[in-house]
Amino acid sequence: MPKVYNWQIGREMDYPYEAAYPEKQFGAVFDINKCIACQTCTLACKNAWTSGRGQEHMFFNNVETKPYGSYPLGWDVRLLEQLGGQSWSGGVYTGKTVFEAAPAGRAALGFLPEDEDWAHPNHGEDEVAGTIDTGAYFTLPHPVWMFYLQRICNHCSYPACLASCPRKAIYKREEDGIVLIDQTRCRGYRECARSCPFKKVLYNTVTRVSEKCIACYPLVEQGRQTYCTLSCIGRIRINGWVNFPDKAVLDSPVDFLVHGRKVALPLYPQFGLNVNIYYIPPIHVPSEFLLQMFGPGVPNAIDTYKRVKDDPELLGVLLLMGSTDKWIEKFRVKEGFAYGYDAKGDEVSRVPLKEPIYIRPDFNAATGAFLHNTP
Amino acid sequence: MTRFSKYLPLMFVLALAIALSSNGLALAQAQPQFISAYQDGDLPVADPLSAAWDSVPVYTASVTPQSAIKPTLFQATISSIDVQSLNNGKDIVFRLVWTDETQDLHATKPDEFRDAAALQFSVQDLDAEQTQKILCMGAAGQLTNLWHWKADWQYDVDEGFFDVVDAYPNFWLDHYPFVVGEPPFRLPTDFNSDSAKRYLIGWSAGNPLSDPARVTPVEDLNAYGFGTVTSQANQDLLGRGVWQDGKWYVVFSRSLTDNDAADIQFTTDRSFSIAFAAWDGSDQQVGARKQLSTWTTMLLETKEGIAGPAKKILGLPIGAAIAVGVVVVLVILGGVLLVMRRRKAA
Secondary structure, three states: OOEEOOOOOOOOEEEOOOOOOOOOEEEEEEEEEHOOOOOHHHHHHHHOOOOOOOOOOOOOHHHEEEEEEOOOOHHHHHHHHHHHOOOOOOOOOOOOOOOOOOOOOOOOOOOOOOHHOOOOOOOOOOOOOOOOOOOOOOOOOOOOOOEEEEOOOOOOOOOOHHHHOOOOOOEEOOOOOOEEOOOHHHHHHHHHHOOOOOOOEEEEEOOOEEEEEOOOOHHHHOOEHHHHHHHHHHHHEEEEEOOHHHOOOOOOOHHHHHHOOOOEEEOHHHHOOOOOOOEEEOOOOOOHHHHHHHHHOHHHHHHHHOOOOHHHHHHHHHOOOOOOEEOEEEEEEEOOOOEEOOOOOEEEEEEEOOOOOOOOOEEOOOOOOOOOOOO | OHHHHHHHHHHHHHHHHHHHHHHHHHHHOOOEEEEEEOOOOOOOOOOOHHHHHHHOOOOEEEEHHHOOOOOOOOOOOOOEEEEEEEEEOOEEEEEEEEEOOOOOOOOOOOOOOOOOOOEEEEOOOOOOHHHHHHHOOOOOOOEEEEEEEEEEHHHHHOOOOOOOHHHHHOOOOOOOOOOOOOOOOOOHHHOHHHHOOOHHHHHHHOEEEEEEEEOOEEEEEEEEOOOOOOEEOOOOOOEEEEEEEEEEEEEEEEEEOOOOOOOOOOOOOOEEEEEEEEEHHHHHHOOOOOEEOOEEEEEEEOOOOOOOOOOHHHHHHHHHHHHHHHHHHHHHHHHHHHHHHHHHHO
């Protein structure tokens, strides 16, 4: 089996195909700290792409509560259990990826969710990790915690869905690395649904073939960000091109967050797919859980994130998130503002690092009225 | 001379004998084993349970789990398929019968797979040896024609399209984009406009798997290697499958010849390489997860008798006989050599 380099696990690994990289790679950063699970992203996506007959159970984008939420049911814990112990030595993953742990006759380790697993998209919603004792109070990290995990297809550099399709009906676009299923060639075998660790390939119950998140490619082609990103009221998301570390473009927002400041981390890097959606981990959650979910970069990411007030560039990029529907190719921070530029170099966004503060006297002599907040 | 080298000629002779005898076996295996019987008049093309099948010779094809390409099938749930065929000089019909305790009619729920069966033909007129070399699913420049019957298509044809409202009886959704009619709505009628179809991507993309208005349970396909199965533009197969008492009875039919170059043409001047496969839906068998047979040579019976290329039919047993004869001569020769050496040594 060919060897490919996966920078997220710090080593080479087995993959059924030789390495082949797109000209550019679609990516995104989601800041978990800012999400309130309003599901506006979920509905924006649903309305755009999965409102048809046979797509009722489909959420190309969903937001689930961790630790107990999951959609489909147990997508993560079931695979983690199958994979067995996952150990790291420094920045190198010493356990097995889903490709290296593949059973005989299969391209990747995995399972096909059962029908009932798709029945409860809000399973575990808002449930905290434990019980709250009398007299409990908050410390950091929180002794009793939960957080929201926003999930779309990771448009992986080494997709397990693509690797396991015996018909090669799944392909990665050369121009932007978006992973798509050819709807004319798919025959509904569901090998992809079995192998995708994130269970983001979904079977259409009416057309009897599989579908997946398309990264809103019609928008991306027009230099716009995805619906889930532009509809986010918490402004937790940003789309951008993402590169391997040796080719990082540090004035590009996603590369800056992933490679420059290293505050955004891959989801379950140990699965070995070299994912392209990155998460700023929640600072209030105990590190044991986060280390398993986001790998060894967690302590550094949280530490950097907590010092954001002293880091104008980082602050600037975080403020550019959700500030425009346009695709931000490059950014710059100067004189108290963060600027976003499109591919032509035109300004598409400008945000102040600090909201201006206006102080007014509480008595208006001209009208003789007191100005104060009246509830 | 060492003890080992003394026996070298004998070992050579024996090795040659084994090689030739296994070749002889291969030749013997490639003998015609399956005949499409001639019958005057109408054929039981729509009735897999017709009494007309009772008198037709049965060829039992052993099937084994597919293991040549990922994903493989680990354990067979079907071990053999009973195959019969009739032709009347105009049309041809095949019947496949196999044991399957579970009747899996649908592929609607995300974890649901249907039963299925297929016939495979080498489109080109290859001899048996050439056919064995192309393995399953054909090869570049060596097209195969596949006739694939699906239990879910059969249900759709018999009972109407099996919709989400059938799979989930308590299902309700108020609205779909551009739908007409009243909830809970029905495919294809309530979704038949171009605008509504746009939300049924597989259907609007022209994928035959996604067409809710089916007219046949048998798909006409071609393949030229693993992973290349492609539905034909011209669908000209008929068929019908009935499950009864733990067995599937499925008929497949077509005219003996047609104008489609991608189709197998059942002409009287050749023999045919045919193979069989079956899928058990309750075991989640689909695609490469299947039981399949090796290639079998099929001959067509006509009003005048068995048709086909005479030299090939006669050639194979003669070839096998020659191979056996050569083996016997070589073994005797080896024995004589051994005896002579021993005498010399004594």
